Each structure stands twice: as structure tokens, then as C-alpha cells.
Amino acid sequence: MNKSDHSNLSKNYQEHSTTIPVYEPYLQGREKEYVNQCLDSTWISSCKGEFIERFEQEFASYIGAEHVTSVANGPLALHLALETLELLPGDEVILPVLACIATLNAILQTGATPVCVDSLEHTWQMDPQEVRRKLTPKTKAMIVVHLHGLACDLDALQAICLEHQLTLIEDCTEAFGTYYNDQHVGTFGDLAIFSFYGNKTITAGEGGMVVTKTEDLWEKAHCLKTQALSKTREYWHNLLAYDYRMTNINAAIALAQLEQADTIFAKKRQVAEWYKLHLEELPLKGQEETLNTRHSNWVQSVMVEYPQEKQALRDYLRAVGIDTRPFFYPAHTLPYTKQKGAFPVAMFISYRGINLPSSPNLKEKEIILISEAIERFYILRCD
Numbered sequence: 001m002n003k004s005d006h007s008n009l010s011k012n013y014q015e016h017s018t019t020i021p022v023y024e025p026y027l028q029g030r031e032k033e034y035v036n037q038c039l040d041s042t043w044i045s046s047c048k049g050e051f052i053e054r055f056e057q058e059f060a061s062y063i064g065a066e067h068v069t070s071v072a073n074g075p076l077a078l079h080l081a082l083e084t085l086e087l088l089p090g091d092e093v094i095l096p097v098l099a100c101i102a103t104l105n106a107i108l109q110t111g112a113t114p115v116c117v118d119s120l121e122h123t124w125q126m127d128p129q130e131v132r133r134k135l136t137p138k139t140k141a142m143i144v145v146h147l148h149g150l151a152c153d154l155d156a157l158q159a160i161c162l163e164h165q166l167t168l169i170e171d172c173t174e175a176f177g178t179y180y181n182d183q184h185v186g187t188f189g190d191l192a193i194f195s196f197y198g199n200k201t202i203t204a205g206e207g208g209m210v211v212t213k214t215e216d217l218w219e220k221a222h223c224l225k226t227q228a229l230s231k232t233r234e235y236w237h238n239l240l241a242y243d244y245r246m247t248n249i250n251a252a253i254a255l256a257q258l259e260q261a262d263t264i265f266a267k268k269r270q271v272a273e274w275y276k277l278h279l280e281e282l283p284l285k286g287q288e289e290t291l292n293t294r295h296s297n298w299v300q301s302v303m304v305e306y307p308q309e310k311q312a313l314r315d316y317l318r319a320v321g322i323d324t325r326p327f328f329y330p331a332h333t334l335p336y337t338k339q340k341g342a343f344p345v346a347m348f349i350s351y352r353g354i355n356l357p358s359s360p361n362l363k364e365k366e367i368i369l370i371s372e373a374i375e376r377f378y379i380l381r382c383d
């Protein structure tokens, strides 16, 4: 790489702005007002406070679910959802090998056995054909992850669950605002979970949600998240359980965010369109969308052609003030996950994948700057 070119670009870049972070939440609504209401009322914990219930009700109605219960973060939502199934050691739970490690960890934490499945080349989602090959008489449940905000092949995966009497759990942590056949994801499975971490489409600071199809499952989840506190006898507990509740302060932020959900989606869609326009000529591949899904555009991700370009491009962008993230490592590559077999498609994607800045706050001139920097990287590499 030509050194003087490189420093010129840095200089030009700094005239425009400082670092472009990979994510930044959009906090333009009543977040401050609602948090102040918590402080003024002194209800800042999780046992009482109006915002918890309000957020739960509004969230349920937004996605079209009947039963929801809020929790303190995404991994706890996953663990709580799985705990309602009362899995036994040896029971197997199917999941995609390419996803956030929280999903696999939650399965291990219940004592059950995670069984990873390879990805599809174009949508990067769990491959239904591969799922069929991984089924055994011990398979009890399947966790599908709507990776990067694209719905996975729910028709095919739901059919497998039905055929083999498996519980379907949807991991919608990246998919608030994602629709499949005009229905919001999280309303297909027996259970679903959402995360409201700072880089998720709507945030609570930290928070999560468990969605259940039936009232029975809701009862179980609610009981397990509140130390199985008796409804009729003070400080009496019938079961070993957890305290996974969301605080009123987090719910206050989340409610303010939910009120702006449509604005945030529109901004994220705009960001996605700008990237598409300005990256068009470059040798990068994006996640392929499918006809019956609406992408939430949670994160703007691209794959480089050759794995050796990945870190080089990331380093180049970093040097000019643009922050990126690599894709997740496929779970079988981590030392403790004990997954057998090969996962060639997930490896292919993971070795090439980069998440670009994806905040709803991004302006077109920033997307142009990012695109020009990527173009410059390829020009310098060809020289």
C-alpha cells in the first residue's frame, strides 16, 4: 500500500468528521423524560414501576404477540425460554453454527446438548436440509436465529418441528422489525426471544423479552424469572428459580425507543439503500434477501471475495477512522463447544464477513466516505 496515499486519505477524512463507530443508538425520543419519571417516583428497580408493564404491553401489541415477559438481557431471555422446556441431560437442541455464541451457551447452561447446523450460502441462515441430517431420537427443540435481521426459512423449519414434535424457539435478537409473510418474527415459534442491548434496533441499555405462544409457557417463564415466588404466601418459593427481571429504568428507555420504532426502521432502511447504491461497483457480496421476508436491516454486512482481504480491509478502514466488526466465529471453532463434523459454508461466510457502520444516525455523506474508502482500498491493492 502506498504510504502517502494512505495519510492523505486520513487527512481528508478528518476534515469531514472523526471516527465513524460501528453502531450508535438513536435516542431522540422521550428516553430522558421517562428515566427522570423513574427517578422522581423512586421506582428504579424491577419489582414495581409503570414502565415495565407499559413496555411489555406495547411491545406485544407491536409484534402481534399475546404473551410476553421482559428480562434483564438477551442471554437471560434465551436461558429462561429453554428452562421452560425442562430439558434433561442428553436432550439435544438444534441451532445454527453461525450465530452469537449466547445461543449455544444458553443450551449448555441447561445441561442439554447443542447440535450445530451449517448455513446456507446466500442467505447465511440455518440450512433446513442440514437440520434433517442432524435429527436424532434425542432432539427436543430447535433454535432458529434470524441472522442480521433476515428471517430464516420458517416454512421449512416449522415443518420439520411439526413433523418431529420439536419445540421451536426463535432467536429474534437481531430481528426486531423483521417480517415473514407479513407476520412479525417471534410469533411463529412456541417461544421467541428478543434483546435490547445498545446496538440492537431498539434498546433498553440492557434488556430482553421472552414471547410465548401459550399462557402455560408464559406462566412457567414468569414464575422462573421471579424466583418462583408464591402468589399467595409471602417469601414462599416452591421451586429453584432465578431473578431475571428487567428494571423500570431499562423499561422506560425501551418504551421511549419503541415509540420511535417506525422512524428507526425508516432510517435503517435508508442507510441500507445508500450502501447498496454506493457499494454497487465493488467486489463485495451482501446477504441475499428472499421474497417473502422484510429485512430489519439490523446490520450492514458484506463479504469480501478472498479471506485474506478481510483483515486488510478492516485495518485500512480503521486507519481512516471507520470502525467495523468481523462476523462471528462459527461455534465449532471455539474450544469448549465440542461440535463434530465440518461446517464449510459457515466457515466460508465467517472468513469473509465484515459488519460495516450500521447506525440509524448515519448520513449519506458518511456512507459515501465509507464507500470511497473501500474503493480506495481496492485501487491500492491492485497497484
Ligand SMILES: *Cc1c(COP(=O)(O)O)cnc(C)c1O
Residues within 6 Å of the ligand: 073, 074, 075, 099, 100, 102, 103, 145, 171, 173, 174, 195, 196, 197, 207, 208
Ligand atoms: C445480541 C445477541 C444476543 C445477546 O443479547 P444481548 O442482550 O446483546 O447480550 C444473542 N443472540 C444474538 C443472535 C444476538 O445478536
